Amino acid sequence: MLACTAFVSPQDTWGQSQPVGASADRLTLTPCVLRAGDGFARIAAECGRLAVPENPATPDGPTIELFVARIKSLRSNPAADAVTLINGGPGASSVDLYVDLAGAFAPLLLERDIVLVDQRGTGRSAPLACEASTATITAFDAAVVREETARCLASLTADPRFYTTALAVDDLERVRAALGYSQWNLYGVSYGTRVAQHFLQRHPGSVRTLVLDGVVPPDHALGADIALNAARALDSIFARCGDEPACAGAFTDIRARFERLAARLRASPVDVELADPVSGRPTRTTLTYGHLAATVRILSYAPETAAVLPLLIAAAETQENYLPLALQAQRIERELGRAISVAMHNSVVCSEDVPFWSDLADTLPALERTYLGTDQVRMLETLCAVWPRGVTYPELKAPLASATPTLLLSGEFDPITPPGYAERAAAGLSNAHHVVAPGQGHGVIARGCLPEVVADFVRTGAVSGLATDCVRRLGPDPFFVDLMGPPP
Numbered sequence: 001m002l003a004c005t006a007f008v009s010p011q012d013t014w015g016q017s018q019p020v021g022a023s024a025d026r027l028t029l030t031p032c033v034l035r036a037g038d039g040f041a042r043i044a045a046e047c048g049r050l051a052v053p054e055n056p057a058t059p060d061g062p063t064i065e066l067f068v069a070r071i072k073s074l075r076s077n078p079a080a081d082a083v084t085l086i087n088g089g090p091g092a093s094s095v096d097l098y099v100d101l102a103g104a105f106a107p108l109l110l111e112r113d114i115v116l117v118d119q120r121g122t123g124r125s126a127p128l129a130c131e132a133s134t135a136t137i138t139a140f141d142a143a144v145v146r147e148e149t150a151r152c153l154a155s156l157t158a159d160p161r162f163y164t165t166a167l168a169v170d171d172l173e174r175v176r177a178a179l180g181y182s183q184w185n186l187y188g189v190s191y192g193t194r195v196a197q198h199f200l201q202r203h204p205g206s207v208r209t210l211v212l213d214g215v216v217p218p219d220h221a222l223g224a225d226i227a228l229n230a231a232r233a234l235d236s237i238f239a240r241c242g243d244e245p246a247c248a249g250a251f252t253d254i255r256a257r258f259e260r261l262a263a264r265l266r267a268s269p270v271d272v273e274l275a276d277p278v279s280g281r282p283t284r285t286t287l288t289y290g291h292l293a294a295t296v297r298i299l300s301y302a303p304e305t306a307a308v309l310p311l312l313i314a315a316a317e318t319q320e321n322y323l324p325l326a327l328q329a330q331r332i333e334r335e336l337g338r339a340i341s342v343a344m345h346n347s348v349v350c351s352e353d354v355p356f357w358s359d360l361a362d363t364l365p366a367l368e369r370t371y372l373g374t375d376q377v378r379m380l381e382t383l384c385a386v387w388p389r390g391v392t393y394p395e396l397k398a399p400l401a402s403a404t405p406t407l408l409l410s411g412e413f414d415p416i417t418p419p420g421y422a423e424r425a426a427a428g429l430s431n432a433h434h435v436v437a438p439g440q441g442h443g444v445i446a447r448g449c450l451p452e453v454v455a456d457f458v459r460t461g462a463v464s465g466l467a468t469d470c471v472r473r474l475g476p477d478p479f480f481v482d483l484m485g486p487p488p
Contacts, residue, residue: 026050026178027048027049027050027068027175027178027179028048029046029047029048029068029069029070030046030047030048031044031045031046031047032044032045032046032047032069033045034047034069034095034098034099034116035099036093036095036096036099036100037096037338037339041099041100041102043071043098043099043102044071045069045070045071045116046069046070046072047067047068047069047070048068049065049066049067049068050065050066050068050174050175050178051063051064051065051066052064052065052066052120052171052174054126054158054159054162055159055162056167056170064120064125064126064158065125065126066117066118066120066125066126066171066174066175067095067117067118067123067124067125068115068116068117068175068179069095069115069116070082070113070114070115070116070179071098071109071113071114071116072109072113073109073110073111073112073113073114074109074110075110075111075112078111078112078113079111079112080181080182080183081112081181081182081183081184081185081208082112082113082114082115082176082179082181082184082185083105083108083112083113083114083115083184083185083187083458084114084115084116084117084172084175084176084184084185084186084187085097085098085105085114085116085187085188085189085192086119086172086186086187086188086189086192086193086195086196087119087122087189087190087191087192088188088189088190088191088192088193088214088443089122089190089191089339089340089341089344089345089348090191090340090344090345090348090349091121091122091339091340091341091342091344091345091348092122092123092339092340092341093118093122093123093124093339094116094117094118094119094122094123094192095116095118095123095124096123096339097189098114098116101445101446103446103451104445104446104450104451105187105445105451106451107451107452107454107455108185108454108455108458110455111459112185112458113181115175115179115181117171117172117175119168119171119195119344120162120163120167120168120171120344121158121163121341121343121344121347122341122344123341126158127341127344128156128158128160128163128341128343128344128347129341129342129343129344130151130152130155130156130342130343131337131342140375140376140378140379140382142378142382145379145382145383146382146385146386149346149382149383149386149387150386152342152343152346153343153386153387153388156343160343160344160346160347160387160388160390161347161351161388161389161390161391162390162391163343163344163347163348163390164347164348164351164352164390164391164392165194165195165198165348165352165392165396166198166391166392166393166396167391168195169195169198169199169202169203170202172184172195172199173199173202173203173206176206182208183205183206183207183208184199184206184207184208185207185208185209185210185211185458186199186200186207186209186210186211187211187213187445187454188210188211188212188213189213189214189443189445190213190214190216190416190417190442190443191216191222191348193212193213193214193215193216193417193425194216194218194352196210196212197210197212197218197400197425198218198396200400200402200404201218201395201398201400201402202393204402204404207404208404208405208461209404209405209406209407209457209458209461210404210405210406210407211406211407211409211445211454211457211458212406212407212408212409212422212425213409213443213444213445214409214410214411214414214416214417214442214443214444215408215409215410215417215421215422215425216417216421216425217399217421217424217425218396218397218398218399218400218425219397219398219399219424220421220424221352221353221354221355221356221357221358221397222349222353223349223353223354223357223376223377223380224357224360224363224377225363226372226376226416227367227370227371227372227373227374227376227377228363228366228367228370229414229415229416229417229418230297230300230370230371230372230415230416231369231370231371231372232415232418233300233413233414233415233441234296234300234371234415236413237300237306237309237310237413238254238255238258240476240479241254241310241479242254242255244478244479246478246479246481246486246487247310247478247479247481249481250310250311250314250479250481250482251310251311251313251314251481254310254313254314257313257314257317257318258296258313258317258371260317261292261313261316261317262289262292262293262371264317265287265288265289265291265292266289269286269287269288269289270286270287270322271284271285271286271287272284272285272286272287272322272323272326274323274326274327274330285326285329285330287322287325287326287329290375291325291326291329292325292329293371293372293373294329294332294333295312295325295328295329295332296309296371297372297415298332298336299312299328300413300415300441301414301415301416301441301442301443302441302442303413303439303440303441303476303477304477306413306441306476306477307476307477307478307479307480307486308479308480310479310480311324311479311480311481311482311483312324312325312328313325346383346384346387347387347390348390349380349384350380350383350384350387350388350389350390351389351390351391351392352392352396353380354380354381354384355384355389356397357377360377364377399427399428400425400428400429401428401429401430402428402429402430402431403429403430403431404429404431405431405432405457405461405462405463406426406429406431406432406433406463407432407433407435407453407454407457407463407466408422408425408426408429408432408433408434408435409422409434409435409437409444409445409450410422410434410435410436410437410444411436411437411440411441411442411443411444412436412437412438412439412440413439413440413441413476414440414441414442415441415442416442417442419434419436422434431463432463433463433466433468435450435453435468435471436471437450437471437474438471438472438474438475438476439474439475439476439477440474440476447474448470448471448473448474449470449471449473450471452470453466453467453468453470453471
C-alpha cells in the first residue's frame, strides 16, 4: 500500500470549498434504537445510511456509507434548523456521545430535531479501525510502533488518505441537504471543535449557531504540547489536595509520593494479580511506569476521577497496594481501544497535526521534565513517518473569522485543551462568548446548569443577554480519603 501511495499527493489538488451535489443524495430514515458500548442506555430514533464517494474527486469510484440518526423534536412543528453533534478523539462516535450524554442535550429537543452523523471512519460509518496495541499505549518503542503501524495499514481495505476533516465537513453538508434542514446548530467537543470550525469555514451559510466545548483553535497543531498541559493539570490537582485539609491530612505531600512511586516503577515494574473485569477469572499483569502515566493523564480529565488520584497514588506508594491502580490502568486500556477508531485517528493526526509541529526541538527539554516526557511526540513522529498523509485543504490552519453566534466552553482544569485555547479561537469570532466552568476538566456540556445555558443560546441564537452566572456554582469534586469516598 505504501509503495502505491507514496507518490500520490491528494492534498495538492484539494482546492476551495467543493460544491456538494445534494440533489442526487437520497436518505431514508426508519425507526431504530441507539445504544453505545456496554451501557444500558437505549434511545429511540430514526436511522439510515447515506452513500458518499470515498474520494470526492472520483465520484464514480468506491463509496462508503455514513450512518445517520435523528431524534425527533418534542414539537409537532420543529424549527427548520436542526442540532448536530461532533465527537472528538479523533476517531470517536458522535452517536455514542449522544447516547452517553442524552440528558444534557434533552432541552434542545423542545424546539429542534437532533441529527447524529458518525464521521467517516468512526462508529457505524465505515469504521477505519485496527486493534490498538497496549504496548504503544503505555511505552514507546520505535520498532514496535513501525511494526504495528505497518500491520494496521496492511489490514485496511479502505484508503486512509480519505478519512480526514476536509472530507468530513462536506459529508455533514450532504446530510443537511439530504434531510432538508435550512441550517445546522453545531456542537463540537475536543477534536470535534476543529471539525465544527472548519465546517463553518467551508459552509458558512449552513451554520446558525456554534457551540465549541474543549476548544482546539483551528490554527493549532495538537500533540507537541499535550505533556505540558497534562503536567499543569496534575500540578493543580496536587495543589488542591494540599489546600484541602482532609486530603492534605490523609496524603501528606502527595507530589513527593507520586515522584517516589514514579521512580520505583521506572526502576522495576510490579506484577499484580487481579480479577478480569468481564470474566472474573484471576489474571496477572505487569504494572509499569507507562501504565501509571497513562492512568494519571486520563483520570485528570474529569473532576470525579481526579478526586481519586491521591488515594490511588498513596495506596501504591505507601502501602504497596498496586491493585486499585492496576485495575484503573486495565480499564483505561480497554475503553480506549473500544472508543477510538485507531486508523482514522492516525489519518487525522498524521495529516493535520504532526506535519505542522514547529520548534519541537526547543520544546523537548520542557517535555522531558514532565511526567509524560517525550514518548508521545516520538511515537507520533514514528507512526506518521509510515502513515500516508491524507486530504487537507489550503485553509486548514488559517484562523477562523466569523460573526456567527458562538458559545465557547472550557473546563478550568482541562488537561488537553485549556481555557487559553478557547481565547485564541475567540480572537477571530466577533459574536462569541467564552464560559469557563470552575473546577471542571475536559468537555463540560453535561455539568451543572450548562445544558440549560446551551439550550437558551441555541433557542435565541444570540450570546448577548445569555445568563451564565449559574456556572459559578460549579467546582471540583472533594478528594477521596479512603475507598468509602470523601469525608462527610
